[in-house]
Amino acid sequence: MPPTADWSVAIAGECMVTRPFSMHSEAEFLRIRELFEKADVAYAHLEMNFGDAADLHPGRGDWYGSYMLAEPHVAKDLRWLGVDVMSTANNHSLDFGAKGLFSTVQALKDAGVAGAGTGRDLDDARMPTYVETPRGRMALISTTSGNRPHEWAGRPKETMQGRPGINPLRVTTTYVIPREAAQHLKATAEGLNILRTGKDWKPGKTGRVLRDDEFQYNLPGGQSAAGEMVFREGDDYQILTECHAGDLEGNLRAIRSAAHMSDLVMVAHHFNIAEGPRGDRPPRFVREFAHRAIEEGADIFVGHGWHKTLGIEIYRGKPIFYGLGNFFAQSELLERVPYDSYETWGHDVDALPTLTPDAHPLHPGLDTPTPTWWSSAVIEVHLTDGRLTGITLHPVELGREVSKEAKITRGTGKSAQHPVTEGRPLVADQVNGAEVLERYRQLSAEYGTTLETDGRVARLRLGD
Template identity: 55%
Template sequence: MSRGNTWSVAIAGECMVTRPFAMHDEPKFLEVMERLRSSDFTYAHVETNFGEFGEVEAPARSDQIGSYFMTDPQVAHDLRWAGVDIASLANNHSFDYGAKGIFSTIKHVDAAGIKHAGTGRDLEEAREPGYLETRNGRVALVSTSSGNKSHEWATPAKASLAGRPGVNPLRATMRYVVDEEASEQLKAIGSKLGILRESHMRVEGSSGLLMRAVEGEFSLAMPNDQSTTGSNIFTPSDHFEVSSSGDGRDLAGNLRSIQEAAVMADLVLVAHHFSISEGGRGDAPPTFVREFAHAAIDAGADIFIGHGWHKTLGVEIYQGKPIFYGLGNFFAQSEFVRRVPFDAYESWGHDVDRLPTLTPAAHPLHPGLNAGNETWWSSAVINLALDDGEVREVELHPVELGREVSKEAPLRRSVGSAKQPLTDGRPMTATDADAQRILERYQRLSAGLGTTVVIEDGVGRIQI
């Protein structure tokens, strides 16, 4: 980061935005928009694809329980109207509509004047920093994603073979650490089922399962994992845990991009979308995410931004730089996707023999929308003040997306008159009990990372 500059930066969370919104004028909505526009620049994470359905082909995934995002390109212009200057595009929905979906998204984000990073026609393009020119200096963004399927990873070109379009990956290896007794039990079960794989075995159809294993580790060759590098490695030990680590090649490649950005820009942002966890999605980031965040700052990043669990997580200050492990949702409008493909109806258990009678209004079709999800419908606009190259203050301005911030999450702003009403999903300034709950969560989770959040007048403040 260059010295002598004063910056104001706004950070918005995960934008699962599927409806135009620039026509709205409620005071609490416009207040949120002004928090974005009043900064020198604003970052947001775009978790949808932009395009017309005629621009893309069939959906590119099948059995995943999740929404298939394609949004009217006008909404990209609405994000620019809101003040978004630069956005990360790498996430587990980037490849929902294949390569053409990636290309259409890039085209429409470009047309809206939003700089971006994280996807591309090959790995070099997906991994390179995106650059934003501002009056204060040059901003760089590196965007990466963990948890995508293997066909969604961008690859480099080789000789006459083009690289694969996709996301900039940061693949993770999960190790399932079990005690000796459980290890022997698992081996016995695996042996009886014929799916145990150890390094000394030579079994057809599972040669890649132990490529990431070390001596003494073993794997269970689940039928769907054959001819792959596998999804489980068991490590005998004296305790139980799920341990994660980032792929060495992906780590090195992303750190090179961060180092490039630190040379070529005055302020470096790194965005990491992770849709995987070490078990359930709790309140602490996976080990490999925290390790990458620290390595990114060591490589030259000024601000590290994490997202993917659709919930707010704690803030850590590392080497004087802020790490936001979970931004949470800024728009939550997956209920309003215009068209839903066959795969989604099948995955959610609808009678696909009646497919002509099924519509996007069918329920259920999307995850995370039940009333018992306290964190799905809230987040905060993060405003940072930087002076002489250092972050001096971080403010957390809480927002709610149309439901009360509580376990029951009753509706505040509904859409439609069905028995299962939909939630508006736009951000508005949270007040009173809603604001307090959002900020107390930040306060509690950040304290565990050694960071103090002071709550005053409905705003959270972190003094660096």
């Protein structure tokens, strides 16, 4: 087919999926499958590792979060649902080391789902993955921000193999503070003998090259990778985030390549970094990357990582979805929890044989009710001749009301002390759906994007 063909793309959010689900047959569930199957290509983000726990071991020991692992056959249920392609680069990609990364890639391949964002080295992780459809060829580039250095994929050199890992988009952070506050911080750093300025940099030293109006706390725990805690004198308090120049260009190069070799290009960006508490607006570096991605040939840009829905921007006639939210939320039902997780969450590890995966707490984001964790939308995007012709949002809920109380409507287990949510998506009823869509409407309006909703779906009003 020529690249001028019409395209229909179905988009869903973060899949923290731990259980098989193809046996379910509710109309509200099968409606999601219908949306995926009628699209030319269906995308979702994989926030999970697939593998046999007997063959894997946890890849880190200081992570304040969940270790995401499910049996490989769960990947086949994602394919049953209609998912064609998934981004795999995120802050959980190395939960079970390189072996877990490879087993996840293989499970997706065995299930017939294309994946992008992780690989045996940087070139492998950064390269687009392609999906062949009757409509044409679709490409996906997947990257992530906020991972630790050992999780970044690396290139081979001479007799050295490349490092398996994620396709990184590193971030440069600068803390802007007023002059008087800067003087106090400098004095404190000098007193502790941890002050670093631009005068201290020499060839061969790690860390940023500081400007004359910048200084850094060279903290003991980070002296071998001195790139954090950089302050700049300014007029007010501000946190500035910028894309790492090398990673930005590497990802843009992959996007340009995909634009030459496919008919539809999609870019997925996972980020768990915020400029302070996670609010309702993406960080500056995310908007920077999204705009550059569109400029270099991306047709659709999706963001995820905060586990909440964010606004929609139309940039140069192309859609940017800054936050897809959760599509499956089943981290409470992880069956394999390593030692490190129990220790991190304050459990008595000397009593480890008595601890079971239902212990509370064990997982972030689930301690208090939240109206944004348990809902999102399946999004239909339509393009004609490379031009956006429509967006429709179908709200979904994952087993709780879409409210501040987030009352459980579909639970698993009989415990009353710490009840567990099923976490599987169903098309939301009109009451809950209206809440999901109103949030999208309000946040999208900040970018000049007009969504019209009837309480059941929301549609983009074209021409604004």
